[in-house]
Amino acid sequence: MDRVDVSLIALRRILRATELFSRELAQSSGVTAVQFRVLQIVAEKEQTTAKEISLRMRVSQATVTSLVDKLVRQKLVSREKSSTDRRQTNIAMTEEGWQTISNAPDPLQQRFVRKFSAMEDWEQAMLVASLERVATMLDAEDIDASPVLDTGDIRRVTEI
Amino acid sequence: MDRVDVSLIALRRILRATELFSRELAQSSGVTAVQFRVLQIVAEKEQTTAKEISLRMRVSQATVTSLVDKLVRQKLVSREKSSTDRRQTNIAMTEEGWQTISNAPDPLQQRFVRKFSAMEDWEQAMLVASLERVATMLDAEDIDASPVLDTGDIRRVTEI
DNA sequence: CATGTTAGTTAGCCAATCAAAGCAATATGG
DNA sequence: CCATATTGCTTTGATTGGCTAACTAACATG
Numbered sequence A, B: 001m002d003r004v005d006v007s008l009i010a011l012r013r014i015l016r017a018t019e020l021f022s023r024e025l026a027q028s029s030g031v032t033a034v035q036f037r038v039l040q041i042v043a044e045k046e047q048t049t050a051k052e053i054s055l056r057m058r059v060s061q062a063t064v065t066s067l068v069d070k071l072v073r074q075k076l077v078s079r080e081k082s083s084t085d086r087r088q089t090n091i092a093m094t095e096e097g098w099q100t101i102s103n104a105p106d107p108l109q110q111r112f113v114r115k116f117s118a119m120e121d122w123e124q125a126m127l128v129a130s131l132e133r134v135a136t137m138l139d140a141e142d143i144d145a146s147p148v149l150d151t152g153d154i155r156r157v158t159e160i
Numbered sequence C: 001c002a003t004g005t006t007a008g009t010t011a012g013c014c015a016a017t018c019a020a021a022g023c024a025a026t027a028t029g030g
Numbered sequence D: 001c002c003a004t005a006t007t008g009c010t011t012t013g014a015t016t017g018g019c020t021a022a023c024t025a026a027c028a029t030g
Helices: A003-028 A033-045 A050-057 A061-073 A095-103 A107-117 A121-138 B003-028 B033-045 B050-057 B061-073 B095-103 B107-117 B121-138
Strands: A047-049 A077-081 A089-093 B047-049 B077-081 B089-093
Touching (some): A033 A050, A033 A061, A033 A077, A047 A050, A050 A061, A107 B121, B033 B047, B033 B089, B047 B050, B050 B089
Antiparallel strands (some): A047 A089, A077 A089, B047 B089
């Protein structure tokens, strides 16, 4: 089997692993991976607008509305009309939201981080280079790519 | 930014690229990526059973039924009771099915293959090693990982 | 033969997503 | 200053993919 095949298989395994994890999380915890992603985006700046989320996630505003609805129902975020522009709605973290985000289990990413950290320096470097290479091969445009694996820990500052 | 972050970002970009592509395909062509995946599995051996598909895709049999329903409705595959074991249903490719699979646009994988092939030998080797490494880091069990990127060309023989 | 196992379908549910339409609020060009 | 965009968001109504649970049919086996 040639290398192209081997790498495609590996890629597929990676995709598959995250997909399965996502489902698993959806069942075990209250929020699904997608909802958690929204929560993360809100968390990055303490508050945001629906528009912002929709742009970041590359999803329609209608979808954002429904996702935010679910988070609001669980009291993880709150909606509030902006005072400066009343067409806008500010979506803000609640105390529960912060808690959820900090308590969220994160097996997949953690597994990755743990193993990655255990690697030799040269191997880490090689991996980083390779992953970036592949990413560039696959995507053309600039996309939202905060350092999370479908779900993961929040970095409030990272805005590449 | 440390290497862990950089690699997680790259991973996310990869995930994102395939996800966006999948949606795009769903709109432009008749079959969605998942349906296409089913079609590919059937194509590998000319015919299969629902069970086989469900195992390969790691999805319930009920889901397979509904996916196959859609393909049958579009006449891309056909159902036929197995003569050897009449509990089984053979799902077989139709002429249209073959056509669909061979005409299917495949920008993502093609982009990958093209760029990969253009790489120097040592770089290809490095990439393969890295991807496999990451895949192993993320998934534990053995999974279906035929050489496709959500959708892609068929290899009837490849059974790793 | 009775009971169990296996393959598949049906029914009923949920999450995520979209497009289209609607409703406010702001912006803007006469 | 008002009529007409434009913008931001929600509602409505669909579709897809996914699940579990219940059911039917066929095979397997003690």
